[in-house]
Amino acid sequence: MALIHPIILSGGTGSRLWPLSRSLFPKQLLALAGDHSLIQDTVLRAKGTDFAPPLIVCNTEHRFLIAEQMRQAGIAPQGIVLEPVGRNTAPATAVAALILADKDPESLMLLMPADHIVRNRTAFLQAVDRAAAAARQNHLVTFGISPDAPETGYGYIRRGAALHGLTDSFAVARFVEKPDAATAAGYVASGDYSWNSGMFLFKASVFLAELERLEPQMLAHCRQALAKGGKDLDFFRLDKAAFAEARAISIDYAVMERTEKACVVPVEMGWSDIGSWEALWATATRDTAGNATKGDILHHGTRNSYLRSEGPLVAAVGMEDVVVVATQDAVLVSHKSASQDVKRIVEQLEKSGRELHTTHRKVYRPWGAYESIDNGDNFQVKHITVNPGAKLSLQMHHKRAEHWIVVSGTARVTCDDKVFALNENQSTYIPLGSKHRLENIGTEPLHLIEVQSGSYLGEDDIVRFEDTYGRS
Numbered sequence: 342m343a344l345i346h347p348i349i350l351s352g353g354t355g356s357r358l359w360p361l362s363r364s365l366f367p368k369q370l371l372a373l374a375g376d377h378s379l380i381q382d383t384v385l386r387a388k389g390t391d392f393a394p395p396l397i398v399c400n401t402e403h404r405f406l407i408a409e410q411m412r413q414a415g416i417a418p419q420g421i422v423l424e425p426v427g428r429n430t431a432p433a434t435a436v437a438a439l440i441l442a443d444k445d446p447e448s449l450m451l452l453m454p455a456d457h458i459v460r461n462r463t464a465f466l467q468a469v470d471r472a473a474a475a476a477r478q479n480h481l482v483t484f485g486i487s488p489d490a491p492e493t494g495y496g497y498i499r500r501g502a503a504l505h506g507l508t509d510s511f512a513v514a515r516f517v518e519k520p521d522a523a524t525a526a527g528y529v530a531s532g533d534y535s536w537n538s539g540m541f542l543f544k545a546s547v548f549l550a551e552l553e554r555l556e557p558q559m560l561a562h563c564r565q566a567l568a569k570g571g572k573d574l575d576f577f578r579l580d581k582a583a584f585a586e587a588r589a590i591s592i593d594y595a596v597m598e599r600t601e602k603a604c605v606v607p608v609e610m611g612w613s614d615i616g617s618w619e620a621l622w623a624t625a626t627r628d629t630a631g632n633a634t635k636g637d638i639l640h641h642g643t644r645n646s647y648l649r650s651e652g653p654l655v656a657a658v659g660m661e662d663v664v665v666v667a668t669q670d671a672v673l674v675s676h677k678s679a680s681q682d683v684k685r686i687v688e689q690l691e692k693s694g695r696e697l698h699t700t701h702r703k704v705y706r707p708w709g710a711y712e713s714i715d716n717g718d719n720f721q722v723k724h725i726t727v728n729p730g731a732k733l734s735l736q737m738h739h740k741r742a743e744h745w746i747v748v749s750g751t752a753r754v755t756c757d758d759k760v761f762a763l764n765e766n767q768s769t770y771i772p773l774g775s776k777h778r779l780e781n782i783g784t785e786p787l788h789l790i791e792v793q794s795g796s797y798l799g800e801d802d803i804v805r806f807e808d809t810y811g812r813s
Contacts (some may be wrong), residue, residue, distance in 0.1 A: 344420075345473060345542070346448055347387040347438045351380055351399040351407060351455035352427050356684040356698070357617045361651065361670035364699050369456035370406055373621060378409065380455040381414040387451060387469075394419040396440065398433045401425055404576050405707040420456025423573070424734075425581035431586040431595035435552055435563040438545040438581065446546035448777055449476055452592070453530040454539050458624055460692075461510075468608035475510045479715065480604035481543040481551065483513070483597060485535025487609045491525035494616055494681070496593070498535035498605050513603035516593060535607050539614065541592065551602065556595050562587035588774075618664040618680040622647040622693040636667075647677065669702045669712075708733055709786070719752075721798045725779075727752070732780035735806040741795025743771040745779070750787030753780040 355368030362368040369380040377385065384395045394417055399407050403421040411418055422436060434452055441448040459465050472482040484500045501512035516537065520528065528534040552560045562583050569580035581722050588595075597603050613624045625633035625647070632643060636650030640657040648657055650667040657665060666673045675683060690698040703712040708731035714722040727733070727750075736753065745754070745768060748793060752763040753757055755778040756771055762782070763769055771777045773795060781787035 343445070343447065343449060345387070345451050346393045346441055347384065348434065348450050348452045348454065349380065349383055349393040349395050349397045349399075349455050350430055350433050351397060351403065351426060352430075353454075353456055354432060355456060357681060358615070358621070358688050359666045359683055359698060361649070361666060363697075363701060364703060365402055366705065367407070367456075368615065369402070369454075370403065373615060374458050374624060377414065379458070379615070379718050381405045381410055381416075382459075383453055383455050383457065384411065384416050384418075385414060386459055386465060387756075388416070388467075390591055392451075394449075394791065396420050396437055397420070397455075397566050398422045398424060399607055401578065408575060409705075409707070413719065413749075421576045422657075423578045424584065425579055428584060430585050430592045431552075431556065431590045432559060432563050432584065433540075434548070434569060434592050435560055437588075438548050438552075439564060439567055440546040441544065442549055446544070446549075448545045449473055450543060450545055450548070452541040454614070456615060457538070457540075458611070458613045458615055461609070461625070464608055464610035468606050468610065469542065469585075471508050471510055472606045475504060475507050475604050475606065476543045476547075478504075478507070479544065479547050479776055480504070481547060481597065481600055481602045482510070482541060482604045482606055482780065483507075484538045484540040484542075485607045486612045487607055488529050488534065488536050491522060491529045492536065493522055493525050495518055495519060495614075497525075497528050497534045497675045497730065498537050500605055500607070503684050504604060510604055510606050513597075513605050514526050516598045535605060536612075537593070538612060540595075541597075543567040545719075546636040547602065548596065551596050551600050555599050556588065556590070559588040559590070559595070578611050616681070618647055618666065618675065619677045619806050620685070622664070622677065630744040645677070671697055709730070711791075714790075714797075719794060719796060719798075721793040723793070725787075725789050725791050727779060727781040727789075729781055729784050729786065733778055735776060735778045737776050737804045737806070738773060738795070739795050739804070740773070740797040742773045743794075744792040745769050745771065746790045746792075747792060748788040749787055750781060751780045751783040752787055754778070754781075761786065 351369050355362035358368045370378050372378050396419050475482050497517040499514040501514035504510045516723045564581040565583035569583055570578055613620055615621050622633050627633045631645035634648045637654045638648045643657045643660040645662050647664045652669045655667050664675045664677055687698045693716045703710055709726040709728045712724045747763050747765055747767055749765055754763050757775050
């Protein structure tokens with residue numbers, strides 16, 4: 342039987358999970374519910390003999406991070422497609438469908454957001470089997486989550502008649518927008534409604550035919566974006582001008598709410614879209630007082646709270662129903678019920694011109710990462726980590742010099758015409774104006790301290806002679 346193609350949509354920024362989630366390192370790249378990041382869990386969930394390698398559609402700014410996380414998870418994607426601008430889920434899905442249809446129009450697409458949690462993989466796989474059977478009969482299948490509470494933050498799906506010859510599969514009677522509390526309670530009590538998970542399964546050809554009928558202009562722009570796009574290292578970059586012309590619209594609005602082919606497969610699989618800190622608290626392991634904690638945490642007389650630290654000690658006393666999240670450069674304190682409004686703080690940061698909504702102190706690069714430790718007039722100190730076998734580009738600075746001190750690992754240093762090894766507790770000086778490069782020639786991560794000094798320390802002073810992979 343033909344393989345199912347996982348399509349991973351990774352375009353969000355997760356602003357409701359600030360300060361941990363930021364636009365250049367969003368929630369799908371974070372390990373919020375285990376050892377793996379959410380996107381790693383998503384691809385591993387759909388790994389096996391029934392599945393093809395995943396096709397990932399992502400923000401261009403996240404490409405190296407996603408590629409590295411796939412390598413760490415032992416996943417070789419069939420492709421990573423770069424969106425030059427965000428246009429919501431329908432254009433992203435259209436691009437993936439066009440890519441698959443070019444090889445086999447009957448390809449089955451399992452569409453999954455990169456930032457959801459599924460606790461019960463067995464139930465997930467059983468639902469995929471039921472959905473695949475319906476999709477082979479040309480239905481456009483959505484996965485409906487059996488509700489356990491009158492949630493007002495989700496859309497709902499009302500089930501219609503059972504589909505003949507298919508197990509636990511139903512026609513969609515209607516899609517419903519996020520309801521108020523009383524309406525949601527009525528939906529749950531009726532037993533006729535499911536939460537809309539945002540996960541789908543269908544044939545590429547069937548989805549494209551409906552898109553051609555309902556959103557022909559958008560589909561045409563997606564075709565142009567593919568035709569005019571091209572390879573960029575290990576990625577495929579869509580044409581920016583063409584893709585920007587595509588209508589920004591969700592798959593629900595573009596197709597699912599307007600088609601007569603919609604089908605819902607209800608499932609209980611421990612699902613959450615982790616749309617807020619409160620939602621993360623609800624899925625986390627909690628102590629006898631109802632507290633979910635991670636990191637360096639002390640608490641006393643505190644109940645039903647989410648307490649997390651990525652660095653400093655956090656101490657909570659006499660608190661109830663709160664969220665406290667500390668990173669190296671920001672602290673969030675919120676009532677748990679107000680955690681949906683964290684995005685308002687992000688909006689304020691954006692308007693103020695500060696970068697705390699964009700990046701962390703630790704900045705990730707294709708070769709590793711760096712973290713600013715200290716800075717002042719004419720100096721800056723960084724902790725640099727270089728992955729095994731990785732190297733920075735050959736570069737030069739006109740306005741600053743650098744000192745490198747190896748903390749652990751083995752480096753190969755290029756400085757003008759000299760190439761030499763640098764071991765633990767050894768250091769070197771990189772004079773202003775010299776061509777230089779740093780490489781990790783060991784099997785473990787290379788850690789070093791870099792001290793910059795000069796009249797200007799910004800990125801504009803870097804002259805690169807190669808790209809970030811060290812290629813001329």
